[in-house]
Amino acid sequence: MEPQNDTQILELFLLGLSEDPELQPLIFGLFLSMYLVTVLGNLLIILATISDSHLHMPMYFFLSNQSFVDICFTSTTVPKMLVNIQTQSKVIAYESCIIQIYYFTLLVGLDNFLLTVMAYDRFVAICHALYYMVIMKPQFCVLLVLASWAISSLNSLLQILMVLQLSFCTDLEIPHFFSEPNQLVHLACSDTFLNNMVLYFVAGLLGGGSLAGILYSYSKILSSIHKISSAQGKYRAFSTCASHISVVSLFYRTLLGVYLSSAVTQNAHSSATASVRYSVVTPMMNPFVYSLRNKDIKSSLKRYL
Numbered sequence: 001m002e003p004q005n006d007t008q009i010l011e012l013f014l015l016g017l018s019e020d021p022e023l024q025p026l027i028f029g030l031f032l033s034m035y036l037v038t039v040l041g042n043l044l045i046i047l048a049t050i051s052d053s054h055l056h057m058p059m060y061f062f063l064s065n066q067s068f069v070d071i072c073f074t075s076t077t078v079p080k081m082l083v084n085i086q087t088q089s090k091v092i093a094y095e096s097c098i099i100q101i102y103y104f105t106l107l108v109g110l111d112n113f114l115l116t117v118m119a120y121d122r123f124v125a126i127c128h129a130l131y132y133m134v135i136m137k138p139q140f141c142v143l144l145v146l147a148s149w150a151i152s153s154l155n156s157l158l159q160i161l162m163v164l165q166l167s168f169c170t171d172l173e174i175p176h177f178f179s180e181p182n183q184l185v186h187l188a189c190s191d192t193f194l195n196n197m198v199l200y201f202v203a204g205l206l207g208g209g210s211l212a213g214i215l216y217s218y219s220k221i222l223s224s225i226h227k228i229s230s231a232q233g234k235y236r237a238f239s240t241c242a243s244h245i246s247v248v249s250l251f252y253r254t255l256l257g258v259y260l261s262s263a264v265t266q267n268a269h270s271s272a273t274a275s276v277r278y279s280v281v282t283p284m285m286n287p288f289v290y291s292l293r294n295k296d297i298k299s300s301l302k303r304y305l
Contacts, residue, residue, distance in 0.1 A: 010094040010168060010172070011091055011092075011093065011094070011172075012091070012092050012093075012094060012097050012172045012173075012174055012179070012184075013090040013091060013092070013172065013173045013174065014080075014081070014084060014090050014091075014092050014174050014176060014177060014178065014179070015090060015173055015174065015175045015176065016081065016084065016085070016090065016176075016177045016272075017177050017272055017273060017276070024085050024088075027085065028082060028085045028086065031078055031081060031082060031280065032082055034078075034280050034281070034284050035074055035075075035078045035079070035082070035280075037284050038070065038071065038074045038280070038283050038284040038287075039071055039074070039075075041284065041286075041287030041288065041291075042067035042068070042070050042071045042283070042286070042287050043067070043071065044287065044301060045063065045064065045067040045287050045290060045291075045297065046064045046067050046068060048297060048300040048301050049061070049063060049064040049300075050064070052300040052303070054296060054300065055296060055297070055300055058121050058136040058138075058141045059118065059121050059122070059125070059240075060296075060297075061138075061141050061145075062114055062117055062118045062121060062141070062144075062145070063118070063290065063297075065114055065145055066111065066114045066115070066118070066286070067286070067287065069107055069110045069111055069114065070111070070283035070286055071283075072103070072107055073104075073107040073108070073111065073279070073283055074279070074280060074283050074284075076100060076103045076104050076107060076178070077100070077104065077177070077178035077279055077280075078280060080092065080096075080100065080178065081177045081178065092174075092179065096179075097174075097179040097184065098160060098163065098164070098179075100178060100179040101159065101160065101163065101179050101181050101184065102156045102157075102159075102160050103156075104178065104179070104180075104181070105152075105155060105156040105159050105160075105181060106152050106153060106155075106156040107152075108255075109148075109151070109152030109155050109156065109206060110148055110149065110152045111251065112206065112207060112210045112251075113147075113148035113151065113152060113206075113210060114145075114148055115210070115214065115244075115247065115248050115251060116210040116213045116214055117144045117145070117148060118244050119213065119214040119217040119218065119244065119248070120144075120213070120217055121136060122217065122218075122221060122240065122241045122244060123217040123218075123220055123221055124136055125240065126221050126224050126225065126237050126240070126241070127220050127221065127224045151206070155202055155206060158198065158202065159181060159198075159199070159202075162194070162195045162198050162199075163181070163184065163185065163195070165190075165195075166185070166188040166189075166190050166192065166195065167188060167189050167190040168187065168188055168189060169187075169189045172187050173187075174187065175272060176271075176272040176275070177272060177276075178279070180272075180275065181199065182199065183271075185199070207255075211252060214248055218241070218245070221237075221241060224237070225237045225238055239295075242294075243289055243290045243292075243294045243297075246289045247286055247289055247290070250282050250285060250286075250289070251278065251282055254277040254278040254281070254282055255278045257274065257277070258271065258274045258275050258277065258278060
């Protein structure tokens with residue numbers, strides 16, 4: 001096929017998780033259920049942190065922001081998939097594909113940065129407890145969130161500009177249930193070396209830097225907890241971090257697992273199936289993790305419900 005840059009007539013096709021017609025109702029029901037649980041669970045976290053004055057603290061301010069991001073994250077990919085199954089259409093316009101990639105990249109980056117900011121919050125709370133409210137002032141917390149949005153937006157814009165430089169053939173088929181950036185780059189007719197270099201460099205810089213910041217924060221936290229003499233004091237200090245550690249582990253384990261497995265196997269279908277874990281399952285599980293492992297959230301939700 002002849003490569004072309006005329007994106008006005010370009011159509012792409014999302015092949016989804018399976019092309020078996022008999023599985024489509026099952027996939028539709030499963031993803032609709034997970035999407036509703038994700039939206040409802042994260043919405044309850046947001047409402048609880050807003051309505052309960054006991055949760056008007058930096059830690060829960062960041063948590064409510066993460067819940068909002070998780071709602072937006074799943075709303076970027078799942079509704080389009082559900083519409084495609086319901087209408088029995090796999091078509092997505094090129095412009096819609098670009099928009100989906102932009103918001104997908106933006107929200108993954110935001111999740112990443114917010115987890116780092118929350119780790120810093122726990123570091124200050126445990127290692128510098130006496131100065132916690134002095135350091136984590138409301139203005140500073142808002143600034144951290146705004147900085148996360150700004151960096152993520154710039155990264156998304158960079159990724160989109162790199163994709164727009166590519167030439168594509170007609171009738172492109174993306175072996176995924178959403179416009180996954182890496183899959184789209186692989187379908188380009190033009191040279192993608194620069195795109196791959198930028199993609200992996202930025203992912204390593206931002207993702208690796210955030211993960212390093214989280215690991216450094218928790219190394220200091222563990223060192224401070226170890227110095228606490230009483231067992232009860234150690235337990236109380238560690239319990240404030242338990243839910244965040246669980247979410248960090250879930251997020252990075254699934255994300256790294258997907259991209260490492262796709263790099264090794266080069267199987268697009270298995271990569272699409274594995275990506276469900278971080279794009280759908282992780283945002284759905286976060287409210288359960290926080291409500292089960294955090295006593296303040298649990299009690300607030302009980303009062304709210």
